[in-house]
Amino acid sequence: MASSRYETEPRSRMADYLKNNSDKHFTVDDLTESLCAQGRRVGRTTVYRNLERLVREGSVQRFDTPGAPACYQYVSGNGCAEHHHLHCTSCGTLIHVDCDYMDELKEHIKSEHGFAVDAGRTVLYGLCEKCRDGEHRE
Amino acid sequence: MASSRYETEPRSRMADYLKNNSDKHFTVDDLTESLCAQGRRVGRTTVYRNLERLVREGSVQRFDTPGAPACYQYVSGNGCAEHHHLHCTSCGTLIHVDCDYMDELKEHIKSEHGFAVDAGRTVLYGLCEKCRDGEHRE
DNA sequence: TTGATTGCAAACAATTTGCAATACT
DNA sequence: AGTATTGCAAATTGTTTGCAATCAA
Numbered sequence: 662m663a664s665s666r667y668e669t670e671p672r673s674r675m676a677d678y679l680k681n682n683s684d685k686h687f688t689v690d691d692l693t694e695s696l697c698a699q700g701r702r703v704g705r706t707t708v709y710r711n712l713e714r715l716v717r718e719g720s721v722q723r724f725d726t727p728g729a730p731a732c733y734q735y736v737s738g739n740g741c742a743e744h745h746h747l748h749c750t751s752c753g754t755l756i757h758v759d760c761d762y763m764d765e766l767k768e769h770i771k772s773e774h775g776f777a778v779d780a781g782r783t784v785l786y787g788l789c790e791k792c793r794d795g796e797h798r799e
Numbered sequence: 800m801a802s803s804r805y806e807t808e809p810r811s812r813m814a815d816y817l818k819n820n821s822d823k824h825f826t827v828d829d830l831t832e833s834l835c836a837q838g839r840r841v842g843r844t845t846v847y848r849n850l851e852r853l854v855r856e857g858s859v860q861r862f863d864t865p866g867a868p869a870c871y872q873y874v875s876g877n878g879c880a881e882h883h884h885l886h887c888t889s890c891g892t893l894i895h896v897d898c899d900y901m902d903e904l905k906e907h908i909k910s911e912h913g914f915a916v917d918a919g920r921t922v923l924y925g926l927c928e929k930c931r932d933g934e935h936r937e
Numbered sequence: 938t939t940g941a942t943t944g945c946a947a948a949c950a951a952t953t954t955g956c957a958a959t960a961c962t
Numbered sequence: 963a964g965t966a967t968t969g970c971a972a973a974t975t976g977t978t979t980g981c982a983a984t985c986a987a
Contacts, residue, residue, distance in 0.1 A: 747914045747916070774896060775928035776887075785914075787921070789913065
């Protein structure tokens with residue numbers, strides 16, 4: 662199941678960086694820039710390819726927001742595939758939700774609507790607390 | 800609030816077509832082709848622009864699937880902004896879910912997690928009944 | 938007639954691919 | 963040495979924009 666053959670410097674540096682900043686999410690360009698800022702330069706193509714791989718392996722989640730470039734964020738390996746994610750459309754914050762309600766929901770949708778929700782692929786969009794407050798003030 | 804000034808033939812034909820096929824979803828190219836097949840040709844740009852407008856006005860919903868072109872589908876004006884949608888990642892079918900469970904969920908997420916889900920923008924991805932059966936047989 | 942709409946062609950932006958140079962084991 | 967990986971440049975793809983011609987009011 663392991664898809665790596667060689668352990669390369671750019672890839673491990675990418676993985677480390679994402680893991681050490683697991684509270685943030687990055688576009689390919691963000692990441693490329695950050696990695697280059699560490700000293701050795703890394704090509705954008707490589708970042709694309711390794712992110713794709715990390716997503717496939719499950720340690721990184723990809724978020725697609727309509728017009729913008731995709732965002733990537735480290736997810737703590739196990740667990741994230743089962744719970745849902747909330748993504749704030751305003752500030753981009755990602756919230757992990759792991760509670761019974763979600764499980765019940767999944768169960769309900771399966772039994773009542775015959776549909777098997779893929780929690781790992783599903784993101785609920787909306788506004789986080791902070792951004793909702795912000796809107797009021799405007 | 801009405802954003803139309805002139806009523807044009809391409810636009811009304813588009814709207815009609817979408818409404819008359821509200822059980823299906825279309826990419827810009829699908830739609831352009833179908834409209835051209837009706838006789839008078841319509842430019843892709845026009846389709847883009849009018850879809851954008853219909854989405855803004857709320858009569859059409861837009862779905863973004865990662866790599867693929869966006870899909871558009873007529874939604875019966877009122878109501879669709881409040882309920883959730885299930886999108887089958889295999890066959891592309893769109894299912895409208897309007898039941899108490901979802902409302903409760905929204906309520907729960909708001910009170911427990913401080914997050915206001917935007918149902919209109921949120922799509923739950925997974926497999927519909929038909930496609931799940933299909934997978935078993937393979 | 939005035940202003941909105943159309944649609945072509947060109948511009949853009951995100952991502953992918955071909956391929957020679959390079960790094961890993 | 964042999965194979966995977968890198969990274970540039972070029973190609974693709976979905977979408978947007980400039981602008982002159984056309985259409986609705």
